[in-house]
Structure formats: structure tokens, C-alpha cells
Amino acid sequence: MTELRQRxxxxxxxxxxxxxxxSEAKVDGETASDSESRAETAPLSASADDTPEVLNRALSxxxxxxxxxxxxxxxxxxxxxxxxxxxxxxxxxxxxxVMCVQIKCFHEIITIGYNVYHSYDLPWFRTxxxxxxxxxxxxxxxxxxxxxxxxxxxxxxxxxxxxxxxRFISFTLYLIGFCMFVxxxxxxxxRLQFYMFGWTHVTLLIVVTQSxxxxxxxxxxxxxxxxxxxxxxxxxxxxxxxxxHRTPPPFIEEPFSKHLNVCCVPGTRFIVPISCVICNDIxxxxxxxxxxxxxxxxxxxxxxxxxxxxxxxxxxxxxxxLSYVMSGYRCFVCPVEYNNDTNSxxxxxxxxxxxxxxxxxxxxxxxxxxxxxxVWMYPFQIHSIALSTFASLIGPFGGFFASGFKRAxxxxxxxxxxxxxxGIMDRFDCQYLMATFVNVYIASFIRGxxxxxxxxxxxxxxPDQQLHIFNTLRSHLADKGMLTAAEDE
Numbered sequence: 001m002t003e004l005r006q007r008x009x010x011x012x013x014x015x016x017x018x019x020x021x022x023s024e025a026k027v028d029g030e031t032a033s034d035s036e037s038r039a040e041t042a043p044l045s046a047s048a049d050d051t052p053e054v055l056n057r058a059l060s061x062x063x064x065x066x067x068x069x070x071x072x073x074x075x076x077x078x079x080x081x082x083x084x085x086x087x088x089x090x091x092x093x094x095x096x097x098v099m100c101v102q103i104k105c106f107h108e109i110i111t112i113g114y115n116v117y118h119s120y121d122l123p124w125f126r127t128x129x130x131x132x133x134x135x136x137x138x139x140x141x142x143x144x145x146x147x148x149x150x151x152x153x154x155x156x157x158x159x160x161x162x163x164x165x166x167r168f169i170s171f172t173l174y175l176i177g178f179c180m181f182v183x184x185x186x187x188x189x190x191r192l193q194f195y196m197f198g199w200t201h202v203t204l205l206i207v208v209t210q211s212x213x214x215x216x217x218x219x220x221x222x223x224x225x226x227x228x229x230x231x232x233x234x235x236x237x238x239x240x241x242x243x244x245h246r247t248p249p250p251f252i253e254e255p256f257s258k259h260l261n262v263c264c265v266p267g268t269r270f271i272v273p274i275s276c277v278i279c280n281d282i283x284x285x286x287x288x289x290x291x292x293x294x295x296x297x298x299x300x301x302x303x304x305x306x307x308x309x310x311x312x313x314x315x316x317x318x319x320x321x322l323s324y325v326m327s328g329y330r331c332f333v334c335p336v337e338y339n340n341d342t343n344s345x346x347x348x349x350x351x352x353x354x355x356x357x358x359x360x361x362x363x364x365x366x367x368x369x370x371x372x373x374x375v376w377m378y379p380f381q382i383h384s385i386a387l388s389t390f391a392s393l394i395g396p397f398g399g400f401f402a403s404g405f406k407r408a409x410x411x412x413x414x415x416x417x418x419x420x421x422x423g424i425m426d427r428f429d430c431q432y433l434m435a436t437f438v439n440v441y442i443a444s445f446i447r448g449x450x451x452x453x454x455x456x457x458x459x460x461x462x463p464d465q466q467l468h469i470f471n472t473l474r475s476h477l478a479d480k481g482m483l484t485a486a487e488d489e
Contacts, residue, residue, distance in 0.1 A: 055070075071420035072285070072421065075420050080278070083278075098211055098215055101424055101428060104423075104424040104425075105423075105428060106207050109199075109425065110199075111415075112409060112411065112414065113196060113200075114126065117195060117196065122196060128177055128180060132177050135170065135177060136208045139166075139167070139170035140212040140215075141212075141215075142163075142166045146166060147453070210435050211435070217270050217273075217438050269438055269442055271322075272323055273435070273438045274434070276384075276387055276391035276392070276434075277430050279318045279391075280311045280395060280396070280430075284303075284392075285307065287304075288302070289307075291304075291306040291307075292304030292305075292306045293306060297400055300399070300403045303396075312393060315391055316385060316389060319384040319385065319387060319391075320384060327378040327380050333349075333354075333355040334349035354380050355379075356378070357377065357378060359374050359375070360377060361373065361374055362374060386441065386445075390434065391430075391434055394433070398429045398430040398431075398432065401429070402425065
């Protein structure tokens with residue numbers, strides 16, 4: 001009994017380390033839970049009326065519903081005009097605009113996390129967030145430059161070194177940020193710091209990765225369009241050990257260049273999908289405004305089935321008409337080409353079969369209704385149906401996702417950058433999802449094997465390896481009887 005009493009007296013005082021660790025966990029737990037409760041109960045301040053004063057005075061006699069209609073309409077037309085201007089200014093301006101949009105979207109989402117979780121005292125949080133953005137952009141844009149500006153990169157020794165070790169440099173930069181984050185961990189903010197670390201990386205995944213796909217959709221085809229130029233320049237340079245020359249070597253002739261000018265469609269794959277999303281957004285709003293009665297989804301109470309269905313049909317028709325018009329102009333269907341002679345971009349090619357009018361038979365069921373048996377259309381118009389269907393049926397779910405995100409943190413818009421529309425992210429929530437689909441769709445159903453990348457890899461091999469591949473390919477073509485036929489021609 002005496003021993004039991006002594007044990008009972010000692011037990012409360014026995015594990016002081018456990019009490020200390022429990023108190024530490026409590027401190028850390030209180031910090032995280034307090035942040036979570038604040039995020040749930042304390043909504044961010046609502047954005048003030050940011051409508052320009054000129055519009056406020058001009059529309060002062062209208063009801064709030066019609067005032068919002070006119071504000072959104074006027075600024076939508078302004079944004080469409082700006083969209084056409086940057087298209088006219090060329091691919092480099094488009095690339096810069098996409099990067100600026102990406103940075104602004106990243107800033108809006110990171111600012112929400114910064115305000116919701118009251119991360120004012122977290123050391124290095126904002127610095128590390130922007131540092132990770134810099135690292136990811138360095139990786140993606142470095143890949144783009146290496147792929148689409150191959151001859152320019154190979155011409156300069158510093159660029160060639162950076163290209164060769166690009167992925168190692170990118171990974172090293174990320175590791176530096178990772179180590180800085182670990183060193184910045186503070187005892188009372190552990191959980192909150194990991195919340196924000198995850199917040200930053202998810203934002204990078206949603207914004208930066210998909211904006212890179214937008215750039216990829218824009219510049220896809222730059223190499224294959226100029227493959228002839230790349231081949232003769234690189235071969236001539238390797239054989240003569242001289243700087244790049246302006247004229248092609250005599251062993252490569254014009255028919256070969258035309259043969260390698262394969263189909264790539266940055267104009268159509270960039271403009272048509274973006275325009276379809278814009279059209280669906282506008283038409284769904286108009287159908288919902290005038291005819292909307294049935295709510296579509298609880299995440300967006302203003303969305304209606306009437307607007308959703310009306311936007312779908314209007315977008316499909318718009319996609320067919322836009323693709324028909326664009327397919328008739330080389331500036332839209334030809335790939336973007338970087339000309340080393342003028343250090344500028346050019347667009348000129350012989351349109352592929354995808355952009356040549358073809359005759360299609362109409363199903364008999366429809367023939368009996370419209371009385372027409374055949375129709376002439378571009379093959380790309382068939383693909384445009386798939387693009388516009390995704391833009392109108394699946395694309396809005398990007399907006400629903402953004403609506404759920406905003407409701408989770410009790411905010412109306414991501415920012416107040418555009419009066420009547422909210423922030424930049426409010427306008428591009430569907431575009432990012434569309435960019436991913438376009439990239440996957442083109443790779444799966446339109447784009448074939450890219451011979452340019454194969455030739456790039458071939459030219460980086462040792463001479464003995466190149467000779468071995470050449471002899472193997474020559475034997476293969478001779479066995480098929482193609483080499484003799486080509487020599488006779």
C-alpha cells in the first residue's frame with residue numbers, strides 16, 4: 001500500500017516533458033485554429049463601388065440592375081477592343097500580356113491568403129511566394145525559349161550553356177527557396193506557415209502552369225514552320241565551323257523546305273478557344289439577364305439554366321462562324337515563324353488540308369429536313385465544335401470553382417481591378433481551364449509527330465552517332481524503295 005501511495009504521488013509529476021510538449025502543441029494549435037476561425041467568421045471587407053465617375057453620372061437614373069448591365073457591357077467592349085489590339089501587335093506582345101495577367105492573378109490569390117489568415121507576422125512569407133513564382137517562371141519560360149528559339153539559343157555560347165543546364169539551374173533555385181522556407185519556420189506559427197506554403201504551391205499550379213499552356217498554344221509550331229531554316233543553318237554551321245550565314249547551303253533545296261513545313265496552328269488554337277470562352281460568358285449573361293428563371297447551381301445563384309443553354313448554342317454557332325472566317329486567312333492558320341535574318345516574327349505558309357474547303361455529306365435524316373445533300377466546310381470547323389462545346393459546357397465549371405473559392409472566404413471578387421467585373425482572376429477563371437483542354441486536345445487529335453525536335457536531338461549527337469543513324473535510315477528507306485524514288489525525282 002505504501003508503495004502504491006508513493007507511485008500515485010509520483011505519477012502526476014512524472015512526465016514533465018509530455019506536459020511541455022502538450023503546452024507547445026496547444027500554443028501552435030491555438031494559432032492555427034484561431035486563424036481558421038477568423039477565416040470562417042471574419043469576412044474580408046467588401047469591395048467599394050469602383051465604377052468610373054463618368055459612368056456613375058451618365059447612368060445615375062437607371063436601376064442598379066440596368067446600371068450593372070451597362071457598366072459590364074461598356075467595359076466588356078473595351079476589353080474586346082484591347083484583345084484585338086494585342087493580337088494585332090504580334091506574338092511577343094501577347095506573350096508579355098499573358099505573363100502580366102499571370103502575375104496579377106497570382107498576386108490576387110496570394111493577397112487573399114495573406115488577408116484571410118492574417119499572415120502579417122509570418123517571416124519571409126511574401127518574399128518566398130514571389131521567389132517561388134520567379135523560379136517557376138524561369139523554368140517554364142526557359143523551356144519555351146529552348147524549344148521555340150533553338151537556333152537563337154545555339155548561336156550564343158552563354159545561352160547554349162544556360163539551355164544545357166536549364167533544369168538543373170531551375171531545380172537549384174527551387175531548393176534555395178525550399179531551404180529558406182525551412183529556416184524561416186517559427187515555433188508558434190508552424191501550422192500556419194505550412195498552410196501558406198501549400199497555398200502558394202497550389203496557386204502556382206493553377207495559375208502559372210496553365211498560363212504556360214497558353215504560351216505553348218500560341219507558339220506551338222514555331223520550330224516546325226521554320227524547320228527548313230533550322231536544318232540548313234545548323235548543318236552548315238557544323239560542317240564549316242563558322243558563324244550562321246544568311247543563305248542556305250546548296251545541298252538543301254526549296255521542295256525539301258516545303259515538305260517539312262508541317263501543320264501547326266497557333267493562331268486558330270489561341271484565338272478561337274479564347275474567343276469561344278468570351279462569347280459564352282457574354283451570351284450566357286445576356287440569355288440569363290433577359291430569360292433567366294431557373295437557378296443553375298447554388299455556388300452561383302445568378303447563373304440560370306436558360307443562360308447556360310443559350311450560351312451553349314450561341315457559342316457553338318459562333319465557333320463555327322469564327323473558324324470559317326479565320327481559316328481563309330494565312331495570318332491565322334500559318335505558324336508563327338522566327339526569322340533570324342530580320343530578328344522578327346513572320347507568318348507565311350501553304351495552308352494544310354485542315355484549312356482547305358472540303359465537301360461533306362449531310363446525314364440522310366437532316367437531308368430530308370433541309371433539302372441539302374452536301375456542304376462545303378473547313379475540317380478545322382469540326383474541331384471548333386469540340387472547342388466551343390467544351391468552352392460552353394465544361395469551361396463554366398472553372399467559374400463555379402472560383403465562386404466556391406470566393407464563398408469559402410466570404411469575398412465577392414478576387415479584386416476590384418475591372419469595374420463591374422472584379423479582378424483579373426474573375427475574368428480568367430475559365431480561360432485557364434480552357435487552355436489546358438486545348439493543349440490536350442491538339443496533342444491528342446490534331447498534332448502529329450514533330451520532326452523538328454527529332455532533328456534538334458540528332459544534331460546534338462556526336463558525329464559517329466549521327467553517321468550511324470544516317471546509315472540506318474538510308475538502309476531503311478532503300479529497303480522500302482523510297483530512297484531510289486526520291487533520287488530519281
